[in-house]
Amino acid sequence: MVLNFTKTDSIPVLPKRQNNLNKFSTYIMLSNQNNQLALQWKHQPSLQRNLKLYEEKHQEFSNLFCHQDKGIDIANFWRKVAFDESQLIATWEPSNKTQLAYEHLASYFEEKCYWAAKDLCKEPNANSWEEYLCIARLLVYNPLRLKEILVNYNFESANIDTYISKILTNHIKFSAEVNRFSRWRLLYKKIDKELIEALKVFGIIEPEISLIVFARKYFKQVYLINKVKNPTRITGKKWIAPEEEDFLQSAQCYNVEKVLPTAPHEVFVNSNKVTAKQIQDWMEVCIKALESYPISILPKFSLDALQLDGFEVKSELQVAEIEWEKISSTEDTREQGFLANQANSILSEQVQSMKLDDRKILLLYYGFGLNQKQLADRLGMNQSTISRYLTKSTIKLLEAIAKISQPQRWVKQYVRRWLENEYHAPVHSDLIQAALVSAIKKLVKEEREILQLYYGEQMDEIKIADQLGISLDEIATTLTRARNVLQQKVMQEINIWIKEYLEKWLGNYSKSLLKVVLKNEAKLGKKELKLEEQISLLEIYIQSQLY
Known part of the structure; x- marks a missing residue:
């Protein structure tokens, strides 16, 4: 189910997840509905398969999973799995059970990310909701950081929902106040492989993917010189948004380089010259795709992520x-x-x-x-x-x-x-x-x-x-x-x-x-x-x- 903007503010409504299967196997996906930003839940098949496996094989989990009001208890179950120091694996369990446990927790905490970002937008001089949401998701989809957070959790003082919500709120405030986060930094830092993966899930296909990746190459060069390495920029300050001149210079570089034999085939065969507006639109698409897709946010530690990159395990025979x-x-x-x-x-x-x-x-x-x-x-x-x-x-x-x-x-x-x-x-x-x-x-x-x-x-x-x-x-x-x-x-x-x-x-x-x-x-x-x-x-x- 997809819903559009609420009447009270410009933040799109987050649809409810109706059952435990969805609560622990889906992530937020941004999309456009009638030229407006909307949210929907996207399934991760690997997480769905794991939930069904534990429901069938693990009695304690099965008892929790059949009750839709046991979300907190199920989250604590996956926390125990992730923190199992013995790492004993039953014959039916996947070898990457710890990794999957963190992914289930990150999926569950998606809603907390949304509400923390939305609540902070009510404060005076707040930054954009999309920025706050991305800051929160970068935290929960980093298994190393998530582990640090959960180690300090004390179930006697608060339930895990309340604890995570407080952590996310403080983290967003801290990151925003010291200007550590920038959507333009996110665009600049991600490697091509991650960007291509995110664009595909966002619905972009070839040859446009090759055109966008080629355009980002020259945008990064221009942005680095004009903004990141600009002598007037104070070190440690937030990476500021590019200006029209930056997009214009990027387009000029693109059009010069596209006719060379070193350019990707899809770029060379596209005879149209790009404009500054086209470069700007493409970069916005990149940012939205990266913000939407969690596998492009978190480190490459899952087999599913490797398979999305085209990697397959083959036997010698x-x-x-x-x-x-x-x-x-x-x-x-x-x-x-x-x-x-x-x-x-x-x-x-x-x-x-x-x-x-x-x-x-x-x-x-x-x-x-x-x-x-x-x-x-x-x-x-x-x-x-x-x-x-x-x-x-x-x-x-x-x-x-x-x-x-x-x-x-x-x-x-x-x-x-x-x-x-x-x-x-x-x-x-x-x-x-x-x-x-x-x-x-x-x-x-x-x-x-x-x-x-x-x-x-x-x-x-x-x-x-x-x-x-x-x-x-x-x-x-x-x-x-x-x-x-x-x-x-x-x-x-x-x-x-x-x-x-x-x-x-x-x-x-x-x-x-x-x-x-x-x-x-x-x-x-x-x-x-x-x-x-x-x-x-x-x-x-x-x-x-x-x-």
């Missing part, structure tokens, strides 16, 4: 499968899985059909990391012979993979489709698209300019010829040449990925054979074997196989 997806031209995951299985099957057949020496050299080289000299000494061959065998075997396997992926059949169409549909806002996590962006930056100036006019501004060839004063034939030739360069770049990258995939596959294949050998040895009662013994056993195993 998953690597080859993930690498294979790079060279697949289809978006159908079932077909990708089929291609991966097909590659595994064909490569296995190819290795098994090789002569004994070829197979042994290949598996020892990729499976144990033996170099060519070590292999030559071990097998009684010349190093040149080892090199020739490796080259011949590797080429044979690479050709087998190439027959599956067939990049020569789909790369040309892929590049054309990407230029037409995704040129403005490429997906940088897609390695093929990232390779295309990199290749565009390496084109000569004339090729980049014509590509930008044709695909970026959707200008036809006649208008481009008129604007640049060149013939239609030159336009067509340049476009064809640029597309060919991009296609070659993609083909080069695919060849690299295929080679990387093959190396990982051979390593995993060798290890899988070794596991079979070691398993058989373990059945015979033999203990852990040294590397040299493992290599010898694998050689014997390979030689014993009849295909």
Whole structure:
């Protein structure tokens, strides 16, 4: 539920949280409703999952959780979990239970932050409510500071709600009086990764995110010189708001730098020059996004925050499968899985059909990391012979993979489709698209300019010829040449990925054979074997196989 401004003041109404699940798993989100600031509660799925887990597995918590008037008691429960010095973890509990306990408390204290900020706004000469709210939230979402506060809590003197409200009020007063807090300092200090994360949750999408982050880069430079390092500014005083001249200078820097190859692709392909007003609007969006989103306020200590940044934990056995997806031209995951299985099957057949020496050299080289000299000494061959065998075997396997992926059949169409549909806002996590962006930056100036006019501004060839004063034939030739360069770049990258995939596959294949050998040895009662013994056993195993 979202409500707009009250009639008595300009502070938006905070909707009530109806149950304990919401009270301990949501945070305040600022939004615009009919051009007015409004508040709503945003769910954190990780906290919801944790609450349901404890409700199911922990009897004491379950008894508290079913009563909607037990918010204070539930807060004290999470305080005990956070302060559990033994850190004993039940088999069902998450390994990061302490961290989650602090996040539940911060979520619960969101309402206290709102009311402390609102009450202080009633005083004469008060600062803005948004500033007070951000000061309070910065405190409760800092687990180190929150721990310091809760250590001193005495449940006999006051309940935890009253205690936290008093702490927040005093903290806001102190921070505001000594001018320690500034929304412009918040904007200046946050790193790009946190800002991007906050903008995404705030509803901003590409390519605007890249434009905003690029604009902040130059705003920070101007603001640092004109305001932060200004000789007239007293050290320790609040970071003051920028002026129109600061935004104007930022826009000038932006427009000069946007045409350089070092500028982000999304910035370069946006032909419009930005104005001082646009820079100012973007910076306000940044501040609101950072003030709204708690994960952008608190330190990066949670797995959820890492996942939002695109970080994933992968096991070693998953690597080859993930690498294979790079060279697949289809978006159908079932077909990708089929291609991966097909590659595994064909490569296995190819290795098994090789002569004994070829197979042994290949598996020892990729499976144990033996170099060519070590292999030559071990097998009684010349190093040149080892090199020739490796080259011949590797080429044979690479050709087998190439027959599956067939990049020569789909790369040309892929590049054309990407230029037409995704040129403005490429997906940088897609390695093929990232390779295309990199290749565009390496084109000569004339090729980049014509590509930008044709695909970026959707200008036809006649208008481009008129604007640049060149013939239609030159336009067509340049476009064809640029597309060919991009296609070659993609083909080069695919060849690299295929080679990387093959190396990982051979390593995993060798290890899988070794596991079979070691398993058989373990059945015979033999203990852990040294590397040299493992290599010898694998050689014997390979030689014993009849295909």
